[in-house]
Amino acid sequence: MIAVLRLGHRVERDKRLTSHVGLVARAFGADIMYYSGDRDATVEQTVLEVSRSWGGSFKAEYVGSWRTIVKRWEGLKIHLTMYGIPLKQAVEEIRAHHKKGENLLVIVGGEKVDAEVFRLADYNLSITSQPHSEAAALAVFLDWLFEGEELDRAFSDARLQVEPMARGKKLVRH
Amino acid sequence: MIAVLRLGHRVERDKRLTSHVGLVARAFGADIMYYSGDRDATVEQTVLEVSRSWGGSFKAEYVGSWRTIVKRWEGLKIHLTMYGIPLKQAVEEIRAHHKKGENLLVIVGGEKVDAEVFRLADYNLSITSQPHSEAAALAVFLDWLFEGEELDRAFSDARLQVEPMARGKKLVRH
Numbered sequence: 001m002i003a004v005l006r007l008g009h010r011v012e013r014d015k016r017l018t019s020h021v022g023l024v025a026r027a028f029g030a031d032i033m034y035y036s037g038d039r040d041a042t043v044e045q046t047v048l049e050v051s052r053s054w055g056g057s058f059k060a061e062y063v064g065s066w067r068t069i070v071k072r073w074e075g076l077k078i079h080l081t082m083y084g085i086p087l088k089q090a091v092e093e094i095r096a097h098h099k100k101g102e103n104l105l106v107i108v109g110g111e112k113v114d115a116e117v118f119r120l121a122d123y124n125l126s127i128t129s130q131p132h133s134e135a136a137a138l139a140v141f142l143d144w145l146f147e148g149e150e151l152d153r154a155f156s157d158a159r160l161q162v163e164p165m166a167r168g169k170k171l172v173r174h
Numbered sequence: 175m176i177a178v179l180r181l182g183h184r185v186e187r188d189k190r191l192t193s194h195v196g197l198v199a200r201a202f203g204a205d206i207m208y209y210s211g212d213r214d215a216t217v218e219q220t221v222l223e224v225s226r227s228w229g230g231s232f233k234a235e236y237v238g239s240w241r242t243i244v245k246r247w248e249g250l251k252i253h254l255t256m257y258g259i260p261l262k263q264a265v266e267e268i269r270a271h272h273k274k275g276e277n278l279l280v281i282v283g284g285e286k287v288d289a290e291v292f293r294l295a296d297y298n299l300s301i302t303s304q305p306h307s308e309a310a311a312l313a314v315f316l317d318w319l320f321e322g323e324e325l326d327r328a329f330s331d332a333r334l335q336v337e338p339m340a341r342g343k344k345l346v347r348h
Contacts, residue, residue: 011177015185015188016190016191017191017194020306020309021305023308024306024307026304026306027302035313041224046258048306054304054305083339083340083342083344084339084340085338085340086285086325086326115179119341119342121341123340124339124340124341126338128324129336130197130200130224130326130329131197132200132309132313133197133198133309134203135306135309135310136198136201136307136312137313138311139301139306140317143317143318144322148318151260151302155304161272161303162257162303164260164303165257166259166297167293167295168292169292170257170258
């Protein structure tokens with residue numbers, strides 16, 4: 001089981017960014033997104049509607065305290081941050097844990113991350129040491145973790161499915 | 175030279191998303207981001223300030239007509255879209271073009287992409303066939319194109335630089 005924890009969501013400022021983190025988590029093979037900060041029905045709804053249409057059981061779930069979920073997590077905790085050690089240094093180790101069946105909690109920050117997150121994480125991991133985007137960092141991390149296999153994934157019970165084509169759009173409805 | 179073209183920016187709705195696309199483009203090794211839609215000083219400023227602090231000469235530049243830049247582009251045009259052919263099917267070919275010194279224009283959509291974009295692109299390429307995030311699609315595409323080498327990239331004239339560490343934050347100021 002792979003969960004993503006998105007910290008410090010703010011309703012006005014982050015609505016679309018947090019939805020994107022959720023959709024990336026789903027598309028790249030995570031099982032659930034928890035988020036802390038402000039509760040936001042729009043985020044939960046957006047993610048739920050995508051799962052309903054495009055398949056799978058991924059959802060976004062609000063947690064009142066990020067500290068509780070991080071402290072009680074049974075498995076590996078990986079915090080994605082530009083200050084951490086480079087992805088390449090640790091990804092094989094993390095993959096080995098995952099393949100042994102350990103749960104992973106992948107933590108992505110909001111604007112300001114509490115210093116405690118850095119201490120509680122088993123890995124503080126950087127996807128480049130440059131400022132960019134939580135959604136992008138999460139996608140690249142999961143892509144390396146799964147070695148690109150997630151790109152071929154099919155979702156169960158999908159009502160909508162893309163038929164890939166060189167030009168134009170083709171949607172299949174089930 | 176690798177340019178990113180972000181289509182259909184809307185000031186209110188997309189401010190942070192387009193900035194993220196710009197920062198991802200920079201962090202993962204593109205040279206410039208063009209954007210169409212609404213002109214937005216905040217996006218240009220955000221990207222410029224990151225380049226000033228973190229190095230390199232990446233910038234965001236407004237283009238009045240996406241059609242003109244796409245039609246006049248001398249090099250390969252790659253449109254990232256969930257409807258396109260899978261990344262793995264075409265990335266080696268694209269990489270070969272890039273290694274021969276051809277320019278790449280990587281096009282990422284906004285909410286509604288004109289059918290003409292699909293026709294004008296040399297490749298319509300999907301990073302999963304699921305809905306997620308332009309920033310994430312761009313990051314994963316560039317990461318595959320450069321085979322992870324962009325993750326080790328250093329930026330020239332950086333005033334700020336991260337010293338990666340297992341716990342905590344360390345910034346070096348030059």
